[in-house]
């Protein structure tokens with residue numbers, strides 16, 4: 001991996017200390033995404049650690065339970081505020097922390113300032129690599145035709161769009177084929193997909209046809225929730241398309257079983 | 266037609282909509298049609314984003330001083346010889362309008378497209394009073410002869426296809442030759458024009474909505490693509506403008522600023538085909554125009570919104586861009602939302618107008634993808650306002666029980682890391698064992714909503730945090 005510039009806002013003598021916010025889904029369902037993220041960050045010169053953590057609180061926040069969301073926010077801030085940066089392999093969780101934490105402390109000036117200081121350090125993984133660390137290419141190989149889905153929170157709350165495409169273009173052997181409507185929601189929507197499963201299914205159905213029509217053999221995106229949704233639909237429809245988190249492909253870990261595929265042996 | 270509220274049954278409505286092949290065929294065209302056109306219109310105009318800021322600011326300013334502008338507007342309308350009527354609620358507005366119609370002995374009323382008319386259920390009410398309302402916007406005319414409600418705020422008949430329209434025309438226009446050729450859309454349009462022309466001449470009163478009401482001049486502004494609004498407002502004895510309070514803007518200049526983002530956001534046109542400004546009744550030397558000019562200003566809950574957290578919603582200029590870009594709207598169409606206003610703007614507005622008890626499904630049925638906010642010309646933070654309703658629902662214990670308890674149990678565990686981390690380790694290891702050979706599940710207890718339509722991936726094994734700590738410990742011991 002090559003960086004065009006040294007990381008900026010940490011004292012120049014030591015590498016930036018990054019707290020990896022692994023996200024609930026990566027923690028439980030697909031730890032390899034966490035290791036891929038840690039590898040990418042370490043290769044870009046960061047010192048990575050994973051403090052004890054649970055959830056960013058988004059499910060509570062989006063279900064209207066602000067009080068519980070606030071508890072999650074307090075815990076997360078306490079666990080991560082000693083780091084130079086807080087990085088998550090998810091636009092959705094990073095978006096929650098960066099765009100919404102301060103409003104949870106409305107009317108509490110001290111807590112609000114603390115939350116604002118915290119959210120200034122929060123980044124989504126790939127945009128952190130490109131925009132903050134100045135990474136321009138990765139040393140990885142992936143032999144396949146890949147299509148990239150823009151997950152909504154990353155795209156709209158954090159402006160993650162060109163960064164993953166730029167790094168994917170540097171992966172040896174990889175061809176990027178854009179699908180139609182790559183920036184249209186996949187229908188996951190957190191609890192939405194279980195509250196309104198039939199509507200969610202109609203939305204992910206359209207997404208699955210766009211993915212298949214792109215001619216790609218691999219789908220990548222930056223959010224495990226969306227990936228599980230799309231993988232689950234593609235598999236239910238019997239489509240032979242591998243689904244992977246963008247961090248795995250960028251970290252050269254694209255040879256492990258894809259999402260929802262059994263380990264061999 | 267009066268809209269029966271079926272919002273509490275959004276799920277059932279959606280299930281019907283998803284099965285309806287004709288509707289799905291019509292909906293498939295919504296996204297590609299509107300999205301590309303708006304994009305092209307916005308790209309052509311370098312100052313488009315700045316214009317959106319200014320549109321937002323104009324509306325925010327107006328709402329902050331709405332009382333002043335309402336006063337000024339009333340004064341100017343009066344000075345031009347017109348009348349302003351304030352209607353507290355739907356019943357009030359209906360009564361004001363029927364009184365005017367009755368005083369003039371009206372038998373037929375032509376109508377321009379007006380969502381407020383739908384909101385107050387005006388047509389049914391007029392019919393019950395023996396007054397015949399005739400919708401003159403082609404889309405509104407179609408749904409009127411089908412006894413339906415609009416499924417979109419700017420394209421009310423977007424759920425219909427050409428074959429359905431042809432069948433309806435043959436059913437309703439029985440005085441025309443049965444063997445006429447209606448295969449071309451232009452033939453359908455010509456036939457509707459012919460039918461409506463007679464009605465325009467018969468009408469005693471014309472009722473239109475308004476896109477803007479200009480305080481400095483007392484003018485109502487109406488945009489249409491068919492020119493039906495002009496005929497509706499100039500030919501009859503009286504023109505009644507039916508509009509809600511938030512349509513006010515301070516000046517003519519402000520109205521033109523907003524017009525610059527309205528059509529571009531709605532249909533991708535630079536301007537709608539007709540933009541008509543009406544100020545007062547016909548003056549002595551005017552060649553034509555109505556003898557009376559009335560503005561009925563509907564509150565119906567809006568002044569309460571003005572005081573509260575939903576104030577930003579009153580910036581809405583009803584362009585329809587939010588629904589044109591909404592994946593949920595694309596999937597289920599407008600009728601499934603179960604009342605007058607569909608899509609993201611409906612999801613915010615409906616609970617304020619019919620109550621959160623009945624309307625709570627709407628703000629919940631959103632993926633929060635944020636595309637509505639991204640395109641809204643007046644930058645209304647629609648997801649934030651939908652979340653506001655979810656909070657109200659949660660506070661008032663209206664959230665459905667399984668969801669509430671699910672959330673409680675998860676919240677209890679996950680805010681106690683010492684309990685949560687070992688529990689998830691155990692659960693993931695068990696699931697990994699169960700699903701490991703296939704790599705995924707096609708059914709899972711407690712996850713039926715998911716696995717009914719999709720497979721669920723088996724976890725890899727131990728949690729990331731546990732593995733990370735184990736690796737760190739072993740690195741430390743090898744280093745030592």
Ligand code: SF4
Nearest residue numbers: 581582584585587641
């Ligand atoms: S909420 Fe915004 S996008 Fe939707 S109709 Fe109103 S102005 Fe248009």
